[in-house]
Amino acid sequence: xxxxxxxxxxxxxxxxxxxxxxxxxxxxxxxxxxxxxxxxxxxxxxxxxxxxxxxxxxxxxxxxxxxxxxxxxxxxxxxxxxxxxxxxxxxxxxxxxxxxxxxxxxxxxxxxxx
Amino acid sequence: xxxxxxxxxxxxxxxxxxxxxxxxxxxxxxxxxxxxxxxxxxxxxxxxxxxxxxxxxxxxxxxxxxxxxxxxxxxxxxxxxxxxxxxxxxxxxxxxxxxxxxxxxxxxxxxxxx
Numbered sequence: 164x165x166x167x168x169x170x171x172x173x174x175x176x177x178x179x180x181x182x183x184x185x186x187x188x189x190x191x192x193x194x195x196x197x198x199x200x201x202x203x204x205x206x207x208x209x210x211x212x213x214x215x216x217x218x219x220x221x222x223x224x225x226x227x228x229x230x231x232x233x234x235x236x237x238x239x240x241x242x243x244x245x246x247x248x249x250x251x252x253x254x255x256x257x258x259x260x261x262x263x264x265x266x267x268x269x270x271x272x273x274x275x276x277x
Numbered sequence: 278x279x280x281x282x283x284x285x286x287x288x289x290x291x292x293x294x295x296x297x298x299x300x301x302x303x304x305x306x307x308x309x310x311x312x313x314x315x316x317x318x319x320x321x322x323x324x325x326x327x328x329x330x331x332x333x334x335x336x337x338x339x340x341x342x343x344x345x346x347x348x349x350x351x352x353x354x355x356x357x358x359x360x361x362x363x364x365x366x367x368x369x370x371x372x373x374x375x376x377x378x379x380x381x382x383x384x385x386x387x388x389x390x391x
Contacts, residue, residue: 164390165345177329194377196379202386203386204383204384205367205381205382205383205384206321206367206380206381207381208379208380211377211378218365218377219299219375219377219378240329253320253321255379257377257379259376260376262328262376263311263326263327263328263329264310265323265326266369266379268313268320268321268322270320270364271320277289
């Protein structure tokens with residue numbers, strides 16, 4: 164199983180809402196990533212968890228709150244977002260610190276903030 | 278800032294033409310390099326990767342890439358493109374200072390005309 168599963172596929176939320184994005188993988192990968200991708204732009208790194216500990220935080224606003232409850236799951240909690248936060252949010256997993264190991268990506272959650 | 282750059286933003290080719298997409302990185306030391314493809318509406322998929330050894334790397338779907346250390350480059354090539362190769366192509370790098378970090382270039386949109 165080389166799948167990274169993200170739910171929901173689409174999400175529309177108001178600026179006062181609280182919602183969560185979920186990501187799951189069963190490849191035994193202990194590094195998990197959140198990326199943000201705007202239309203016609205590359206994925207931008209947001210957070211990296213390694214062995215369930217936050218390893219990289221790319222100075223992401225606190226309205227985005229990541230959580231890694233166990234080695235298979237990664238959440239992104241959203242609160243008080245702005246319309247400019249509308250984007251495709253991608254989850255990826257990888258062998259942490261592995262040499263020559265690629266990241267596997269989910270299909271993404273298309274988020275629209277209204 | 279250290280980064281990975283792709284200079285071709287949009288490439289338009291006819292079927293059977295040869296393809297070369299540029300990728301340059303600015304990190305010193307040993308890096309891990311990847312090419313990913315994103316077909317319309319689909320998730321990022323790995324085309325090929327390089328860490329060490331033979332600098333000419335063969336990937337899926339007839340793609341190959343050449344690592345030239347002296348030029349800090351990892352260009353993607355395909356001798357004869359097909360209409361189905363129409364997609365966005367991203368070069369990615371894992372820098373030497375953090376094996377959990379993974380950065381993407383700006384991407385190159387390839388359009389293949391039948």
